[in-house]
Amino acid sequence: MIAFNKYYNHFNLLSSILIIVSLLLLIFKGLNFGIDFKGGTLIELRASDSKINVSSLRDRFNQMDLGDVSVKKFGNDTDFLVKFENKDNKKNVIEEIKTNLDKSFGNNYDFRRVENVGPKVSAELLKSGVIAISLSLALMLIYIWIRFEWQFSLGAILALFHDVIVTLGVFSLFSLEINLSIIAAVLTIVGYSMNDTVVIFDRVRENLRKYSDIKIFELTNISINETLSRTIITSATTLLALLAIYFFGGEILKGFSLAMILGVVFGTYSSIYIANTVLVRLSVSQKTVLREDDQK
Amino acid sequence: MLYFSKLRILFITFFSVLFILIASSNLFKFDDNYFDKKINLGLDLQGGSYLLLEIDNEPVIEQKLQNLTTTIRNYFKEKNIKINNIKIDNQNIFFNVIDKDKQSVLDVFQDEDSDLNPYYPRFKSHQLEIEDTGLNLKVNFSRQGLIKLKTSSQDQAIEIVRRRVDEVGTNEPNILKRGNNRILVELPGLDDPMRIKSLLGKTANLTFRFVTNDENDRFGVEKLKFENGLEEATVSKRIIISGENLLDAQPRMDTQANQTIVSFSLDRVGAKRFGKATSTGIGKQLAIVLDGKIISAPVVRDTIASGSGQISGGFTFQTATDLALLLRSGALPAPLEIIEERTVGPDLGQDSINAGMIALAIGFMLVIIFMFLKYKIFGLITNVTLIVNLFILLGILTLFEATLTLPGIAGIILTVGMAVDANVLIFERIKEELKDETNNILAFDGGYTKSRTAILDANITTLLAAIILFFMGSGPVKGFAVTLGVGIFTTLFSVYFIARLFTSIYVSRNKDKEKLI
DSSP states (O other): OOOGGGGHHHHHHHHHHHHHHHHHIIIIIOOEEOHHHHOEEEEEEEESSTTOOHHHHHHHHHTTOOSSEEEEEESEEEEEEEEEOOTTOOTTHHHHHHHHHHHHHTTOEEEEEEEEEOHHHHHHHHHHHHHHHHHHHHHHHHHHHHHSOHHHHHHHHHHHHHHHHHHHHHHHHTTOEEOHHHHHHHHHHHHHHHHHHHHHHHHHHHHHHHOSSSOHHHHHHHHHHHTHHHHHHHHHHHHHHHHHHHHHSOGGGHHHHHHHHHHHHHHHHHIIIIIHHHHHHTTOOHHHHHHHHHHO | OOOOOHHHHHHHHHHHHHHHHHHHTTTSOOOTTTOOOOOEEOHHHHOEEEEEEEEOOHHHHHHHHHHHHHHHHHHHHHTTOOOEEEEEETTEEEEEOOHHHHHHHHHHHHOTTOSSSOEETTTTEESEEEEEOSSSEEEEEOHHHHHHHHHHHHHHHHHHHHHHHHHHTOSSOEEEEETTTEEEEEEETOSOTHHHHHHHTOOOOEEEEEBOOOTTOTTOEEEEEETTSSOEEEEESOOSEEGGGEEEEEEEEETTTTEEEEEEEEOHHHHHHHHHHHHHTTTSBEEEEETTEEEEOOBOOSOOOSSEEEEEEEEOHHHHHHHHHHHHHOOOSSOEEEEEEEEEOHHHHHHHHHHHHHHHHHHHHHHHHHHHHHHTHHHHHHHHHHHHHHHHHHHHHHHTTOEEOHHHHHHHHHHHHHHHHHHHHHHHHHHHHHHHOOOHHHHHHHHHHHTHHHHHHHHHHHHHHHHHHHHHOOHHHHHHHHHHHHHHHHHHHIIIIIIHHHHHHHHHHTTTOSSOO
């Protein structure tokens, strides 16, 4: 049996630091919102001429008076991602760019993807993203509150907050782009993390009913160990699937799968070191679950 | 409980085979008469354009209010009530009446049978609201009145948009209402939406009006620019004929002048008016105005009584074709703005499909190998279940003709990774039971029963997340929610029916085996 409980305090300290650092990052550095949430134009361009590279493209685009233009390589050497804000919301901006690029590069390039999100739509998308995440956290809270005692709900929700905030913190730290698919990833993380926590909690409650003489500090450790191989195997298979998406699923899914990978790692960690420690700190005992049983 | 009734086995087999067949109908060409359902590919996978249009209702409201001022004036004139100082300011109509008439005016507006101010019994609201500000009377659209106005202009606009898109001839366009002032246009397979965008961006309000030098024209005048933006002309506000009078419009080659023109034919009313105007206006310039810009202003040389004519204006064949198309499909009730555009080229779509399939295959292989190494026979059973699970998932998506997107494929891969969870929970529980239980069958049974709550909890939480995503997400993300959500049900089915059947058979044949798992 691994003595997870020996490190409860250490990891609680670490988690607190992680959450504080993430919050500071989110407040002061902010998130790198993509055009879905900030509005603007995105062009994915494939070149068939080696003359077309990041610097020659940047030159061209900067001459077009589009404001701040970002040009990046996208996946391989011939693909590029161009983004700009399109502040004046110019109508025929794509056509203008095409005419302009034709002059310098002929037709040795191709627009593979064009996205243009107006300011109104991006504000709405951001709003519905925030609502979706809040709503999912609220629903999880309600579900776990119905299924378990309040001490368990608190632990599970704290673990969820930890996962969401730290994952977003990593995205802020490395200025990774937040777009619609990241919201989907965060919601799935919420589901996964909850799933992981619930499995351990289920065991904790079962053991609480079984043993009256074991303190919660020990009991959580027993429960974690009993479910450990399941935790490891499920995390492993999920991570294998996600790694396959990350490495082979193409550029578009990279951000999504990275967020999910982080979420699965944090989710597994938080089920053990946040959810359970809340039970210990609230001194949950056999009475807690038996009282609830009486009421039911 | 190791016993599976024959009926149950039959049901499981039938169900699995059925869905494997349905799923494989996507790969092979079946006779369409028997089964013509297929998984739809989202725009991000097959390539195409997604355009969200917003109707700018301000001009419509302005126009309606403008018309209302005339209606109000005439309506009360018949009742011998004089309307004074009528004016429009900030979407309100203000006017004065003498004090003794005030009450009767208010009564007319508040009468439920009023023909001036329609009453909507369903919403218990009039179209217009009237208020006595003390200084004057204020009339504006009520909330319901505005909603009615918006939905009616949306209805008209969607019809015109549909006609224009159909004229261009893209395959299976999808045109839908969004809210009460937006229209969603999905154009599969279209990788350059430039033409459609420019067609949808035009209101196509066509009028024929005389050019005049008389600033005191009875109908008022306005200065309008020519298409080229250089010249200007003063044009009467009197409309001779408008786009509504057109029956048909076609691009033509004028061989004499060697230029492309748009020829049109008019309805009866239009032909009459056009004939009259051209007979009285010989020698005058007739401006052809489209969306507030003069296309051309030819001099009337002859009376045109035939009800047909032509527009020239230095067109290329393409611009003439587009103008004719716009004129045929009619004017939009209000200008449209493209507020969101997402276009994916077909080769990127194919690349995404390939990448998604490779990721699925590799993810699947990794999970299968991992499970086999970990659980041997039980791993093999899980793997078979997983494959059937995948087919059932695809089968259900096919049956409902769901739209598969790139995030949707990610959802399937994720389902593969998470689907083993339920089996792992059960197997681990059986292992634990075996520690104190020597009877394999009892341990096996205990494993299934005792893991049930954890499995249900785990799946319900994921399902909750998927449901929220489905209702809040848009486009591709919705596809993810669908595969994730459906995946949960197929997983539970395959775990509790298929895997359970196989494991039961295995356990009953190895009742006395040491180290069952």
